[in-house]
Amino acid sequence: MIYQLNANVRDFxxxxxxxxxxxxxxxxxxxxxTAGCPVVMEMAHTPNQIMRLIQIGLKEEVLNSPTPWLxxxxxxxxxxxxxxxxxxxxxDTLRILxxxxxxRCKEPNVLKFNEIFLxxxxxxxxxxxxxxxxxxxxxxxNLFKDMSLGHKLFKKGKISFAxxxxxxxxxxxxxxxxxxxxxxxxxx
Amino acid sequence: MVYGYYxxxxxxxxxxxxxxxxxxxxxxxxxxxxxxMDWNCCGASPAHATSEELSLALPFRxxxxxxxxxxxxxxxxxxxxxNRLKMVDETVRKSQETSDRISxxxxxxxxxxxKVIHFLDLLSKEFGVEKIKENVVKPxxxxxxxxxxxCLLTRPPEFVSVDPDPExxxxxxxxxxxxxxxxxxxxxxxxxxxxxxxLSRTDVVVxxxxxxxxxARFADADCIIVACPxxxxxxxxxxxxxxxxxxxxxxxxxxxxxELVGIALxxxxxxxxxxxxxxxxxxxxxxxxxI
Numbered sequence: 001m002i003y004q005l006n007a008n009v010r011d012f013x014x015x016x017x018x019x020x021x022x023x024x025x026x027x028x029x030x031x032x033x034t035a036g037c038p039v040v041m042e043m044a045h046t047p048n049q050i051m052r053l054i055q056i057g058l059k060e061e062v063l064n065s066p067t068p069w070l071x072x073x074x075x076x077x078x079x080x081x082x083x084x085x086x087x088x089x090x091x092d093t094l095r096i097l098x099x100x101x102x103x104r105c106k107e108p109n110v111l112k113f114n115e116i117f118l119x120x121x122x123x124x125x126x127x128x129x130x131x132x133x134x135x136x137x138x139x140x141x142n143l144f145k146d147m148s149l150g151h152k153l154f155k156k157g158k159i160s161f162a163x164x165x166x167x168x169x170x171x172x173x174x175x176x177x178x179x180x181x182x183x184x185x186x187x188x
Numbered sequence: 189m190v191y192g193y194y195x196x197x198x199x200x201x202x203x204x205x206x207x208x209x210x211x212x213x214x215x216x217x218x219x220x221x222x223x224x225m226d227w228n229c230c231g232a233s234p235a236h237a238t239s240e241e242l243s244l245a246l247p248f249r250x251x252x253x254x255x256x257x258x259x260x261x262x263x264x265x266x267x268x269x270x271n272r273l274k275m276v277d278e279t280v281r282k283s284q285e286t287s288d289r290i291s292x293x294x295x296x297x298x299x300x301x302x303k304v305i306h307f308l309d310l311l312s313k314e315f316g317v318e319k320i321k322e323n324v325v326k327p328x329x330x331x332x333x334x335x336x337x338x339c340l341l342t343r344p345p346e347f348v349s350v351d352p353d354p355e356x357x358x359x360x361x362x363x364x365x366x367x368x369x370x371x372x373x374x375x376x377x378x379x380x381x382x383x384x385x386x387l388s389r390t391d392v393v394v395x396x397x398x399x400x401x402x403x404a405r406f407a408d409a410d411c412i413i414v415a416c417p418x419x420x421x422x423x424x425x426x427x428x429x430x431x432x433x434x435x436x437x438x439x440x441x442x443x444x445x446x447e448l449v450g451i452a453l454x455x456x457x458x459x460x461x462x463x464x465x466x467x468x469x470x471x472x473x474x475x476x477x478x479i
Binding site for chain 1: 197198200201202204226227228229231232233234235236237238239240241242244245246249286289292293294295338339340343344345354355379380382383384385387388389390392396425428464466
């Protein structure tokens with residue numbers, strides 16, 4: 001693929017640096033992150049390609065990429081990077097930034113899963129696994145996903161339609177309302 | 189000795205037996221667990237993928253509550269909960285500014301007096317492998333159990349510290365061998381099961397977990413020992429789907445470390461909740477003369 005670079009190639013990398021505290025410019029493309037990534041065969045851009053695209057300022061390409069949404073947050077890349085680039089943290093930063101700037105998520109089910117998961121905590125203070133699975137199936141129009149598994153879990157007493165609710169659920173709700181996203185610059 | 193206990197959401201759902209067996213084993217070993225009152229979910233991966241502040245604030249509330257309750261430690265049985273609690277504890281220890289900001293969001297102070305540990309730390313470092321050995325009444329001889337760590341128990345090593353070696357941890361093998369079982373080396377002990385993609389990209393989880401089962405079978409294992417309810421859910425619950433996808437029914441029991449210790453301590457099979465597994469461990473335990 002041929003990319004057109006603009007004059008301010010460093011701008012995007014600097015934005016990412018400010019938001020995440022991670023300096024991607026030190027990446028020398030050894031590919032160790034990609035070699036150890038368990039989800040790499042599903043990715044349109046490999047992790048080292050994402051690092052390179054950030055370095056050369058191709059913001060659109062990066063924020064439209066499904067790669068950050070496929071990242072399983074297993075931290076293998078971060079653990080192994082010889083330049084101590086926290087790649088998993090970059091993936092978090094890209095997900096947060098893409099949503100904030102209104103990019104259409106290329107792995108919509110991952111985004112939906114995250115939203116439903118957090119809604120459950122915001123409402124009850126804890127995650128209800130049963131409600132999570134049911135709401136996810138409803139929202140993705142895949143009502144019978146894992147149906148036979150659900151039946152088996154029910155027989156083992158592992159399905160709870162009511163779910164846990166904590167006394168401090170208002171306190172947890174307030175945490176959601178006060179959390180802005182990124183920490184302010186300098187707080188890290 | 190009293191330890192703060194943070195069960196985590198899965199312990200009240202798909203991993204009921206983890207909660208049951210942990211409590212039984214601790215009681216038997218004389219380790220007193222005191223549950224953190226009114227604990228909330230740690231936020232897991234969806235929180236850190238959505239908001240940095242939220243991902244720090246949710247675990248922070250649990251640390252603050254545990255401290256307020258007078259606890260000196262907080263022990264988690266889940267890799268993800270442990271990882272998040274430890275990450276936040278380390279982050280606020282390093283930066284007072286972040287600590288103040290998150291404390292303001294949560295509306296509670298945290299004075300950083302807690303020791304954040306995982307159940308493996310409790311068994312191996314607090315209680316001690318030698319003492320576990322002394323308490324074994326049913327040695328698990330002739331059992332070949334591979335130890336599976338997955339991702340978040342050892343990564344990233346700057347923050348989490350169950351084992352100093354993130355590539356080849358051995359803390360779990362130490363415990364398994366103290367019970368009299370064999371815990372052979374194998375290729376997939378720190379490979380990812382795909383945890384956070386369990387519902388959204390089940391196909392990826394089925395592939396990754398299938399590779400782990402295949403590798404365990406290759407190592408001639410009787411079962412896989414886990415220390416996390418998410419690893420457990422993917423490896424145990426998805427085996428039927430893995431069988432139809434890979435064309436091989438591994439039928440490999442997945443046991444929590446708490447359950448394995450419980451068996452060796454002579455606690456009853458049903459008292460540990462081992463009857464709640466999707467892949468039954470009954471045949472294996474009978475064959476080895478353990479039940």
